[in-house]
Amino acid sequence: MPSEKQQEYRDHPANETAEIQPDSELKENVDELTEDLDALLDEIDEILEEDSEEFVENYIQRGGQ
Amino acid sequence: MHRRIYGLETEYGIICTPEKNRSKKLTVQNVVMYLFREIISGRMYPDVFLENGARFYQDIGCHPEYATPECDDIIELVAHDKAGERIVTRLATTAERRMRADGFRGKISIFKNNLDTVGNTYGCHENYLMEREKVSFRQLASQLIPFFVTRQIYSGAGKVKRSDQGFYEISQRAQHIREEISIATTTARGIINTRDEPHADREKYRRLHVIVGDSNMSEFSTFLKIGTTGIILRMIEDHFINERFALRNSVQAIHEISEDIACKRLIELENGKRLSAVELQWQYFECAKRYLEQAESDPTTDEVMARWEYVMTCLEDDPMQLERELDWVIKRKWLETYVNHRSLNWDSAEVRRLDLEYHNIRHDEGIFYKAEKRGLTERIIDDAQIRHAMHAPPERTRAKFRGRFIKLVNNGKVLCGVNWSYIQLYEPYQKLYLSTDPLEPEFEEASRMIYSI
Numbered sequence: 001m002p003s004e005k006q007q008e009y010r011d012h013p014a015n016e017t018a019e020i021q022p023d024s025e026l027k028e029n030v031d032e033l034t035e036d037l038d039a040l041l042d043e044i045d046e047i048l049e050e051d052s053e054e055f056v057e058n059y060i061q062r063g064g065q
Numbered sequence: 066m067h068r069r070i071y072g073l074e075t076e077y078g079i080i081c082t083p084e085k086n087r088s089k090k091l092t093v094q095n096v097v098m099y100l101f102r103e104i105i106s107g108r109m110y111p112d113v114f115l116e117n118g119a120r121f122y123q124d125i126g127c128h129p130e131y132a133t134p135e136c137d138d139i140i141e142l143v144a145h146d147k148a149g150e151r152i153v154t155r156l157a158t159t160a161e162r163r164m165r166a167d168g169f170r171g172k173i174s175i176f177k178n179n180l181d182t183v184g185n186t187y188g189c190h191e192n193y194l195m196e197r198e199k200v201s202f203r204q205l206a207s208q209l210i211p212f213f214v215t216r217q218i219y220s221g222a223g224k225v226k227r228s229d230q231g232f233y234e235i236s237q238r239a240q241h242i243r244e245e246i247s248i249a250t251t252t253a254r255g256i257i258n259t260r261d262e263p264h265a266d267r268e269k270y271r272r273l274h275v276i277v278g279d280s281n282m283s284e285f286s287t288f289l290k291i292g293t294t295g296i297i298l299r300m301i302e303d304h305f306i307n308e309r310f311a312l313r314n315s316v317q318a319i320h321e322i323s324e325d326i327a328c329k330r331l332i333e334l335e336n337g338k339r340l341s342a343v344e345l346q347w348q349y350f351e352c353a354k355r356y357l358e359q360a361e362s363d364p365t366t367d368e369v370m371a372r373w374e375y376v377m378t379c380l381e382d383d384p385m386q387l388e389r390e391l392d393w394v395i396k397r398k399w400l401e402t403y404v405n406h407r408s409l410n411w412d413s414a415e416v417r418r419l420d421l422e423y424h425n426i427r428h429d430e431g432i433f434y435k436a437e438k439r440g441l442t443e444r445i446i447d448d449a450q451i452r453h454a455m456h457a458p459p460e461r462t463r464a465k466f467r468g469r470f471i472k473l474v475n476n477g478k479v480l481c482g483v484n485w486s487y488i489q490l491y492e493p494y495q496k497l498y499l500s501t502d503p504l505e506p507e508f509e510e511a512s513r514m515i516y517s518i
Binding site: 036037039040041043044045047048050052053055056057058059060061062063064065 | 080127128186250251276417441
């Protein structure tokens with residue numbers, strides 16, 4: 001649920017105006033958010049399928065500017 | 066309308082991981098050579114200008130570096146910065162194919178961050194064109210230092226630390242800053258860098274070269290970082306801002322502010338007052354508001370002000386409210402969520418890996434882009450604007466002119482040497498076009514030439 005400040009920000013003329021949502025839509029949004037969260041965490045799992053220890057140890061650059 | 070040239074240079078980190086150890090390893094140097102091979106065909110050095118007016122080259126320390134063309138609008142600059150990422154991504158895909166053909170099977174990862182595993186740093190440099198006569202360098206530096214020390218609370222890209230040191234800090238770059246003012250870019254880096262190569266009429270212009278900032282993934286962070294700095298520069302140029310923000314110890318302050326993810330720590334001013342970074346930024350904001358009541362504004366400036374105010378309001382209350390906007394908060398939010406859901410330790414190799422992968426510029430790999438794809442980040446531009454910027458130079462600066470010549474070169478119509486401030490046409494034309502003003506999109510004589518070819 002957007003906090004008051006986010007609401008304020010989105011109501012600013014420079015941004016899209018958020019409409020006030022009825023409860024059912026709000027619940028749908030919460031469900032969507034949970035799905036997004038789980039999907040994102042699953043994708044992060046995939047990144048870590050390779051050996052992280054070795055990857056991190058190998059990531060050495062020469063200093064730049 | 067007030068105009069200024071803005072530019073961003075990004076040094077990328079790069080590594081190639083062999084496929085399941087079946088393949089030989091490639092050094093960073095070799096991978097960078099593969100990366101450049103497609104676009105430097107026939108040339109000696111990995112250093113080229115592109116059709117969109119940008120420059121792509123190999124920098125100190127073997128980093129591929131992308132410098133945006135000269136932009137006079139911050140939204141356009143954000144698009145060109147993102148276009149750079151996509152161009153480099155595309156080159157990485159081609160490089161992998163060429164490597165495979167040569168028997169090296171591996172995946173290239175490219176990070177838009179500022180740190181490797183052992184603490185080497187590489188930069189994201191901002192460039193601002195300024196009118197030289199308006200303000201002395203000393204005045205400019207003293208006014209900018211407190212601003213640069215504190216703006217990291219919205220421009221920082223976040224960094225995982227050892228848990229006994231507090232597990233997370235705001236900025237990638239802050240701990241590598243050792244001086245207030247310095248010319249060095251690879252050793253004792255300063256809050257203010259004194260390099261001044263305007264690539265333009267030296268008498269009229271200076272180029273402020275800023276090396277203190279982090280590389281940003283978030284369009285919002287880039288927009289706010291450049292936008293607020295642009296407004297501060299106008300106030301300094303117009304002598305609107307006074308000295309009262311000078312800090313007792315700026316280098317120590319930049320380190321301490323980075324370490325304080327609650328954004329509450331007080332820093333001491335020269336006049337004995339103690340303020341938090343948020344309070345100091347509020348003062349800059351209020352000053353900018355007063356300034357714009359009497360100076361000319363424009364829609365982009367108004368948008369910068371609106372977002373600046375919003376960000377400050379949130380930072381004052383709880384920085385985690387900015388989980389869609391600011392890099393250091395977006396990264397913290399997703400790393401923390403992951404650590405909690407998977408019961409990981411902040412000191413683990415996995416978390417350090419994710420600290421890197423947030424900055425992976427490949428959309429199917431980077432954590433930032435995984436969040437963006439799901440609409441979990443606040444955007445400033447859309448994909449169409451980025452795709453456009455990959456090929457088209459800005460319309461209102463001399464990059465437009467450069468881009469046209471590069472296109473002619475790429476189509477085999479002419480041979481010429483190109484730099485930021487000149488185009489040298491070789492046989493049969495034998496012409497040198499010099500640009501002393503980056504704000505001018507066309508040289509009359511040169512544009513006649515372009516249309517005649």
